[in-house]
Amino acid sequence: MTSTVDAAPYTVEEVCERFDPVMGLEVHVELNTATKMFCGCRNEFGAEPNTNVCPVCLGLPGSLPRVNGRAVEGAVKIGLALNCQVRERSGFARKNYFYPDMPKNFQISQYDDPIVFDGYLDVPLDDGTTWRVEIERAHMEEDTGKSLHMGGATGRIHGASYSLLDYNRAGVPLIEIVTKPILGAGTRAPEIARAYVSALRDVVQGLGVSDVRMDQGSMRCDANVSLMPKGTTEFGTRTETKNVNSLRSVERAVRYEMGRHAGVLLSGGTITQETRHFDEQSGTTSAGRPKETFADYRFFPEPDLVPIEPSAAWVEELRAGLPERPWERRARIQTDWGLSDEELRDLVNAGALDLVADTVEAGAPAESARSWWVSYLTQQANTAGVELAELAITPTDVARVIALVAEGTLTNKLARQVVDGVLAGEGTPDEVVAGRGLAVVSDDSALTAAVDEALAAQPAVAEKIRAGKTKAAGAIVGAVMKATRGQADAARVQSLVLERVAAGA
Amino acid sequence: MSDITRSDVAHLARLARLAVTDDELDVFSGQLDAILDTVGRVSEIPDDVPPTSHVAPLTNVLRPDEPAPSLPREAALAGAPEAEEGRFRVPRILGESQ
Amino acid sequence: MTELTRLSAAEIARRVQAREVSSVEVTRAHLARIEAVDGSLNAFLHVDAEGALAAAAAIDEEIAAGTIRGPLAGVPVAVKDNIATADMPTTCASRILEGWRPPYDATVVTRLREAGLVPLGKTNLDEFAMGGSNENSAFGAVRNPWDASRVPGGSSGGSAAATAAGEAPLALGSDTGGSIRQPGAFTGLVGVKPTYGTVSRYGLVAFSSSLDQIGTFGRSVLDAAMLHEVVGGHDPADQTSIAAPLPPVVEAALAGARGDLAGVRVGVVTELSGEGYQPGVLAAFTDAVRVLTDLGAEVVEVSCPSFTAAMPAYYIIAPSEASSNLARFDAMRYGLRVGDDGSHSTDQVMSLTREAGFGPEVKRRIMIGTHALSAGSYDALYGKAQKARTLIVRDFAAAFEDCDVLVSPTVPTTAFPIGDRVDDPVAMYLADLCTIPTNLAGNAGLSVPCGLSADDGMPVGLQVMAPALADDRAYRVAAAYELARDTSSGTPFASTIPDPAVLENA
Numbered sequence A: 001m002t003s004t005v006d007a008a009p010y011t012v013e014e015v016c017e018r019f020d021p022v023m024g025l026e027v028h029v030e031l032n033t034a035t036k037m038f039c040g041c042r043n044e045f046g047a048e049p050n051t052n053v054c055p056v057c058l059g060l061p062g063s064l065p066r067v068n069g070r071a072v073e074g075a076v077k078i079g080l081a082l083n084c085q086v087r088e089r090s091g092f093a094r095k096n097y098f099y100p101d102m103p104k105n106f107q108i109s110q111y112d113d114p115i116v117f118d119g120y121l122d123v124p125l126d127d128g129t130t131w132r133v134e135i136e137r138a139h140m141e142e143d144t145g146k147s148l149h150m151g152g153a154t155g156r157i158h159g160a161s162y163s164l165l166d167y168n169r170a171g172v173p174l175i176e177i178v179t180k181p182i183l184g185a186g187t188r189a190p191e192i193a194r195a196y197v198s199a200l201r202d203v204v205q206g207l208g209v210s211d212v213r214m215d216q217g218s219m220r221c222d223a224n225v226s227l228m229p230k231g232t233t234e235f236g237t238r239t240e241t242k243n244v245n246s247l248r249s250v251e252r253a254v255r256y257e258m259g260r261h262a263g264v265l266l267s268g269g270t271i272t273q274e275t276r277h278f279d280e281q282s283g284t285t286s287a288g289r290p291k292e293t294f295a296d297y298r299f300f301p302e303p304d305l306v307p308i309e310p311s312a313a314w315v316e317e318l319r320a321g322l323p324e325r326p327w328e329r330r331a332r333i334q335t336d337w338g339l340s341d342e343e344l345r346d347l348v349n350a351g352a353l354d355l356v357a358d359t360v361e362a363g364a365p366a367e368s369a370r371s372w373w374v375s376y377l378t379q380q381a382n383t384a385g386v387e388l389a390e391l392a393i394t395p396t397d398v399a400r401v402i403a404l405v406a407e408g409t410l411t412n413k414l415a416r417q418v419v420d421g422v423l424a425g426e427g428t429p430d431e432v433v434a435g436r437g438l439a440v441v442s443d444d445s446a447l448t449a450a451v452d453e454a455l456a457a458q459p460a461v462a463e464k465i466r467a468g469k470t471k472a473a474g475a476i477v478g479a480v481m482k483a484t485r486g487q488a489d490a491a492r493v494q495s496l497v498l499e500r501v502a503a504g505a
Numbered sequence B: 001m002s003d004i005t006r007s008d009v010a011h012l013a014r015l016a017r018l019a020v021t022d023d024e025l026d027v028f029s030g031q032l033d034a035i036l037d038t039v040g041r042v043s044e045i046p047d048d049v050p051p052t053s054h055v056a057p058l059t060n061v062l063r064p065d066e067p068a069p070s071l072p073r074e075a076a077l078a079g080a081p082e083a084e085e086g087r088f089r090v091p092r093i094l095g096e097s098q
Numbered sequence C: 001m002t003e004l005t006r007l008s009a010a011e012i013a014r015r016v017q018a019r020e021v022s023s024v025e026v027t028r029a030h031l032a033r034i035e036a037v038d039g040s041l042n043a044f045l046h047v048d049a050e051g052a053l054a055a056a057a058a059i060d061e062e063i064a065a066g067t068i069r070g071p072l073a074g075v076p077v078a079v080k081d082n083i084a085t086a087d088m089p090t091t092c093a094s095r096i097l098e099g100w101r102p103p104y105d106a107t108v109v110t111r112l113r114e115a116g117l118v119p120l121g122k123t124n125l126d127e128f129a130m131g132g133s134n135e136n137s138a139f140g141a142v143r144n145p146w147d148a149s150r151v152p153g154g155s156s157g158g159s160a161a162a163t164a165a166g167e168a169p170l171a172l173g174s175d176t177g178g179s180i181r182q183p184g185a186f187t188g189l190v191g192v193k194p195t196y197g198t199v200s201r202y203g204l205v206a207f208s209s210s211l212d213q214i215g216t217f218g219r220s221v222l223d224a225a226m227l228h229e230v231v232g233g234h235d236p237a238d239q240t241s242i243a244a245p246l247p248p249v250v251e252a253a254l255a256g257a258r259g260d261l262a263g264v265r266v267g268v269v270t271e272l273s274g275e276g277y278q279p280g281v282l283a284a285f286t287d288a289v290r291v292l293t294d295l296g297a298e299v300v301e302v303s304c305p306s307f308t309a310a311m312p313a314y315y316i317i318a319p320s321e322a323s324s325n326l327a328r329f330d331a332m333r334y335g336l337r338v339g340d341d342g343s344h345s346t347d348q349v350m351s352l353t354r355e356a357g358f359g360p361e362v363k364r365r366i367m368i369g370t371h372a373l374s375a376g377s378y379d380a381l382y383g384k385a386q387k388a389r390t391l392i393v394r395d396f397a398a399a400f401e402d403c404d405v406l407v408s409p410t411v412p413t414t415a416f417p418i419g420d421r422v423d424d425p426v427a428m429y430l431a432d433l434c435t436i437p438t439n440l441a442g443n444a445g446l447s448v449p450c451g452l453s454a455d456d457g458m459p460v461g462l463q464v465m466a467p468a469l470a471d472d473r474a475y476r477v478a479a480a481y482e483l484a485r486d487t488s489s490g491t492p493f494a495s496t497i498p499d500p501a502v503l504e505n506a
């Protein structure tokens, strides 16, 4: 019996009085390799339809797949970051089923020997505690094409009269990461589901192997949920909710399915094992078309591809190169730089954390590094309408500018001009300083001459200063700064003015 | 030894997307039965023998992640029974992707 | 038959490159021959006269300018129609691919062109290479040039008939369970299945990927070897391709033709003879083994007990892989589409198209394979077949410890009459009995003609099997045998192939 209630009749708290939820999360991550999993077509989002296709990814007769080594590397990195073991010998397998978005009518995937297996992720929760999610496996496979449903009222599959297929995405490398059953989460199951996907996203982003954009589909989550009556240990029938496109949706989908399952079970019904679809608008799930027959994918070893045996040395090299986990890095940075929670959050939200950290690593003090990125450079990014990280300036450049200010070669004002020059593509900070002739005039004889000239030009002001009205020196300083086109250190000019007046100039 | 019925053939034909006729159900059930009787002899092979899926002594054959030219779109679509808006046009799809 | 269509490929190449004759003249002669006999033989599904003459003219120009692309530059060649060609249709003799033009060339086709060979056209085959008689072609059976009432063998029957009948001096085929060696034996040709992984499969429409291997047909061992060297060698587009130098097969063919097999250990496989073998075939085989002894070879008998499991294992593994490989023919992106009238869904159109587009043998094998891979049968069928494969590999390894090559009849019978076995798939499958073990183990094998059967006057093949990457051993033995055979009969065997022009009047 399939229930199609619109609202889950029970809250998570009510569900957990009678049942223990069991969750399994399957996350597909598209790798950001330059090319597809099995051919040299570009792996890019948003290209004109069917322009990144070739005989291989169109499944044309006679074509053969060729494994992308970089994708294997990405899979192993993800596995290592999830504390998985790397299989000494793993292979590809064909998963056979007919669907028009899949050109060969089989998907090259991995079956009983996934490249990495048996790991875990310690997931930070909102209350500051962590929850260990055990990882069953992560394996490599290829993505499908995309269909556009035509002739229906809503562009949806139901009611459409025909469909149009674009195979640009077909063959894009995917890593499918599968958890072991998550038990004992109780009422926190929805939160844990969200936190896991969020932590996984941060880890993968930290590795740099995927864009992990849930909105663009480069990270997708399927949530398996079942309930077992309290005190029992046998899992209930599960449903698999697909199409969960945001962190918030992950949480909502799990919460909804828990409530719905309880409603069905408590009213004497049974849960149908099926695929369900999450609707972002209503926050509910609905049954997919029931499968006519039990899915029998007839997996068998992919004869066109040979086994993969990652060498221990290579695996250790990748392990040594793993970045800190994002939240651990954040915690360390907060302590090292003495940031408040709010300051840290601002940095993270501005997308500046890595940039600041790299600037600090390049030798700048944390305070100035943070100040440059969150104020002046953020303004420039906003003006240009780009992400902070897309600005044409590197953390090394920013650190150099900060150093030039610290050693007195640049004033803050000049420094901004140097940064403008770098952003305009005029070269490194030193090249801009040289090119624009922006260094502070620190030659005292030249400055002294300029001060004398200004005093001579404004005798009345010079008289006031002589009379002890040192504030009047500002006018002379201004004139000198103007004469040097801003390249003098104003404080130094100020003291020179007083010295020269005292000396009778 | 094996015993392939008409309904087995119908099931296999559905899995394999073959709209077999009634006559074919009869013919194929007899023929598949005979073939499976012959090939079923492999069941005598001892279980402890490891399987062989690949005979060439190869491992770790990988491709560098370097773009190669794709097909011009007209060439990609040239063989299509129907195309529209640069895409392959197909009949209405029942059921979601897996 | 003009003289040019009787010459060996090596001799054509010599004359063209010495400018005694032009490639255009040679190509014209073969096109004329096709024109004359193919109406009866049905060996070609597509002939590209214009393309061939243009290619030949370009080669002639190059040769006139002093450039010779390779040893076979200027020689025409026929290509089995399951090998992708950008300038000709590739149909696999199936309605489902009728008229399909690939947007790319198979690697072997690229290599033919680069070596200056002249592709004449595409040859008939059993649909998707599934069959041993060529009666499973959607575009009509091929006839055997030796006897038009008989099959030429299969699945590369078109390539075999074309080469035997002088329509082409050379041809490419593919061998999954014997599909080159068996028609080679049936039509009196040399047919070679190279070591798996030594000739690129990129562009070969897959039947059974772990067994398929492109190979060559010639009317002499040397011709087959020369073509082998043109198409063979590592190809990154096929990740099962072995990155090792090709065995020196031409050198081995030349060495063999010096006629000495002293020190060569030849194993006669016990399991590949006896009951069910035609007497005339066994007599010709026994005689061939005697010739090998006379040439100085040390002949021993070896047992490969697991070979009895080869046929059942093959008829599980090949259909299993085929059921998956042929899933792509679904009416969505290329090929036939049936039933798209607005009332049918994709699933229905796929099923209607596949039902209409595939012949009965293809459907049978797809269903056997679907069954063998399904959850309830996998362990008992597919899993066991893979285990059988291990035992066959081990048997070969043990035999090759004692022997340099193994020999057997290529086929238990000679070419049978058209229509004889069409209603009995199991009887049909017996034709591959001797050739299948080599495919399952991935090593090399060839068939060289060893006279005619006293039973029916049809040619018999001697199969020579060699270890993986030692194809040259098989060539050496075959070349030595070929020379001794022709010396003792006083006539080159190739010149005894009857002129099928007489078919016109049959």
Ligand SMILES: [Mg+2]
Pocket (backbone or CB within 6 Å): A109, A141, A176
């Ligand atoms: Mg998957």
Ligand SMILES: [Zn+2]
Pocket (backbone or CB within 6 Å): A036, A039, A040, A041, A052, A053, A054, A055, A056, A057, A058, A171
């Ligand atoms: Zn591609």
